[in-house]
Amino acid sequence: MRLSTPNIQLNEKGKLRHFLTLEGLKHHHLTEILDVAESFIDPLTGEINKLDTLHGKAIMNLFFEPSTRTLTTFEIAEKRLSADVVNLNIETSSTKKGETLLDTLWNLEAMLADMFVVRHSESGAAHFIAKHVAPHVHVVNAGDGQHAHPTQAMLDVFTIRKHKGDIFDLKVAIIGDVQHSRVVRSQIQALSILEAREIRVIGPKTLLPSHPEALGIHVYDNVEEGLEGVDVVINVRLQNERMKSALLPSEKEFFNLYGLTKERLAYAKPDAIVMHPGPINRGVEIDSEVADGEQSVILEQVTYGIAVRMAVMSIIFRNAQELQEEKRQALLDLNMMETSE
Amino acid sequence: MRLMVENIRILDPQQDIDQVTNLYVARGRILGIGKDAPEGFEADRIINGTGKWLFPGLVDLQARLAEPGSHYEGTIASETKAAVSGGITTICCPPDTMPVNDSQAVTELIQRRARQAATAFVLPIGAITKELGGQYLSNMAALKNAGCIALSQANSPIQNSLTLKNAMAYAASNDILLMLRSENKNLKNNGVAHSGVVSSRLGLTEIPASAETAALARDLILVEETGVRAHFSLISTARSVEMIADAKKRGLPVTCDVAAHQLHLTEYDVMDFDSLFHVTPPLRSHDDKAALRVGLKMGVIDAIVSDHTPLDRDDKLLPFGESAPGISSLETLLALTLKLVDEGVLDLNQALAKVTNHPANIIGLHHGSLETGNSADFCIFDPEANWTLDRKEMISRGDNSPFQGWEFNGQIEATYFQGRPVYQNNPV
Known part of the structure; x- marks a missing residue:
């Protein structure tokens, strides 16, 4: 049975070339991102200093789907690395005029882009783009359909590591809509690569994928049982559309069954942290008392998001440069050998 | 035109035939199968099918x-x-x-x-x-x-x-x-x-x-x-x-x-x-x-x-x-x-x-068989020829095949429709 295909996001040295999904990546890929992100944060002030790393590189943020938070954090991260940044809101421009996705892409490539940061409503769109870009162009997935949102998941594990020291051996519970969430799919992969002890998912079957076992998760229908003894609680936003498509009766009923309240949080370990990729629906998936409470690390996550995205982009460009230098050196060695003969 | 394909393994599920014999075709129709030609049959063209298969x-x-x-x-x-x-x-x-x-x-x-x-x-x-x-x-x-x-x-x-x-x-x-x-x-x-x-x-x-x-x-x-x-x-x-x-x-x-x-x-x-x-x-x-x-x-x-x-x-x-x-x-x-x-x-x-x-x-038709009187639609197949699918070589205007690079045993050598060759793999 074939479980994975050749990983197009790795270069011939097995290092990151694109960042499309966490599936197929190894422990060391993830720890490297986390460590580099850590190095960007000033340990005294907690601030992120501007660096010269990507001076002269052009990064295009291609957003085929509206987004403010993700786009903004990417843009800040790119600028902190001194890259030239272009934001393209493609939803309203060319593809609507019948220009194909690839035409758009190749046009932008001709404008000397070095990296595309892509958000698209179709699962697999970032893979598709990565397969068709020129060899020197890199692709970072900023969210594709219901498939993956790897930088968001990395910032979540970064936050967990900040508070818990390590992901290893932790029990994590995710409450809410797994089926329609690219964030949760990526979180689950990040947590399992980093060897979390148990990943639980709490929610009704209508919000779960048809084969949760394929994700290596344990499903709990009952929220109290699911929260019992966990170290981390991750809350996921519930979209209004879920009610329209008859997956849930009402927000109120969801809150009654699965909403994260202070009483329910008491089932988790006393030092458990509460996370939410945002934006929060207060009174739908989480009670304000919990969202603003002591155990909540929700706002911290936004700051870390910048550091993690800087880490991903600088690692990708560094890998490319290393590979190029190695090849140049090999060529020089070959020339030396020929002239000496 | 009268055609004889001789000494070929004929496979016809409809008539439960699987034997090395001859096929006779005249005026675009199957005239018969067997070692002996139908009475008065004289072939304008004879194809030697040794080692090959013939099926509808x-x-x-x-x-x-x-x-x-x-x-x-x-x-x-x-x-x-x-x-x-x-x-x-x-x-x-x-x-x-x-x-x-x-x-x-x-x-x-x-x-x-x-x-x-x-x-x-x-x-x-x-x-x-x-x-x-x-x-x-x-x-x-x-x-x-x-x-x-x-x-x-x-x-x-x-x-x-x-x-x-x-x-x-x-x-x-x-x-x-x-x-x-x-x-x-x-x-x-x-x-x-x-x-x-x-x-x-x-x-x-x-x-x-x-x-x-x-x-x-x-x-x-x-x-x-x-x-x-x-x-x-x-x-x-x-x-x-x-x-x-x-x-x-x-x-x-x-x-x-x-x-x-x-x-x-x-x-x-x-x-x-x-x-x-x-x-x-x-x-x-x-x-x-x-x-x-x-x-x-x-x-x-x-x-x-x-x-x-x-x-x-x-x-x-x-x-x-x-x-x-x-x-x-x-x-x-x-x-x-x-x-x-x-x-x-x-x-x-x-x-x-x-x-x-x-x-x-x-669909209630006699197609897909080599019964006498049927339209002479058949394939000559070389069971020893192996081939690999290459999308670039496809004949259809659509090359959307996921079988790129798949290897197959046996290959069509020629296809006959109403007694005429309409496809030949290696035209001489």
Whole structure:
């Protein structure tokens, strides 16, 4: 049975070339991102200093789907690395005029882009783009359909590591809509690569994928049982559309069954942290008392998001440069050998 | 012209023939099979078939020839050429043309273009409802009289149960065969991939097996109630095989087919988001594939079809969910069917029957056999020649095949249609 295909996001040295999904990546890929992100944060002030790393590189943020938070954090991260940044809101421009996705892409490539940061409503769109870009162009997935949102998941594990020291051996519970969430799919992969002890998912079957076992998760229908003894609680936003498509009766009923309240949080370990990729629906998936409470690390996550995205982009460009230098050196060695003969 | 193919292994499932002997052809028809020539027969041309096989031209119950219309790539002329290169000499084309084949005029246009191309038999399938809309019945009897061998809804099954029941009852009164694809649009819910392990991981919108089986259950009940002759196209799930087996056991007038690719590919082939693997119905699980293979062997599944859908490159150069579903598959129907023999699923005779006389019997024609008097449509096949599929070398205008690089044992050397060679692999 074939479980994975050749990983197009790795270069011939097995290092990151694109960042499309966490599936197929190894422990060391993830720890490297986390460590580099850590190095960007000033340990005294907690601030992120501007660096010269990507001076002269052009990064295009291609957003085929509206987004403010993700786009903004990417843009800040790119600028902190001194890259030239272009934001393209493609939803309203060319593809609507019948220009194909690839035409758009190749046009932008001709404008000397070095990296595309892509958000698209179709699962697999970032893979598709990565397969068709020129060899020197890199692709970072900023969210594709219901498939993956790897930088968001990395910032979540970064936050967990900040508070818990390590992901290893932790029990994590995710409450809410797994089926329609690219964030949760990526979180689950990040947590399992980093060897979390148990990943639980709490929610009704209508919000779960048809084969949760394929994700290596344990499903709990009952929220109290699911929260019992966990170290981390991750809350996921519930979209209004879920009610329209008859997956849930009402927000109120969801809150009654699965909403994260202070009483329910008491089932988790006393030092458990509460996370939410945002934006929060207060009174739908989480009670304000919990969202603003002591155990909540929700706002911290936004700051870390910048550091993690800087880490991903600088690692990708560094890998490319290393590979190029190695090849140049090999060529020089070959020339030396020929002239000496 | 009188032709003799001598000393060749002749395989004809219809007549239960598998022996090394001679075939005699005159005026485009089969004159006989045997060591001794029919009385007075003198060949104008003799082909020595030593070491080769000869079997009837294949009958494909579902292949899009892209004409009339523009949403597929190709023409009747181009696609019948592709068909005969794959050994297919009788092609049934579904009504999802543009305009839809819901009138005598379109049926006659297809027939005329096919006669002009003169490469293979093209048998139109008419639309059950006007413009395949699923609402108003087309002039079903007129379509039959114009030469439609069956009526179908292609990939737009009728959702309204009462409309379907009426269509069935009307077809039954006029002895019309219906070719049905069972699919519940609500359960399909715009999905693009089988609801399984892979869709769960990749976040591709899911098509549950129930999108097929819930509809099939309804369709079978209505077949029972109306007594219509129904052929179920492109079944894809293990449960569907059980349901059809049960219906046959109870004596319902039903038959079914499977697309060749469903017997070799599964949901795991979608892991890389490769849009060439985007098909309707979707590639299912390993268990489904295994059950479909068993269904073939047990005779529950009567025929294997290509479901040929030639597409423009741009239709596949899109993210998986936005790409058009379909495979250009005329050139791989025989190869994929014979691969089942290599893999020990079917014996050679069984495998050939699924693409020759069985599909012909479903549409009530003598095609797909070498009986005396039949049109001389046959293939000469070299069992020793192996080949590798290269999309760049495909004859169809659509090169959307996911079988790039697959190796196949045995190759068509020549295809004859009405006694004339219409395809030769290595023309001298």
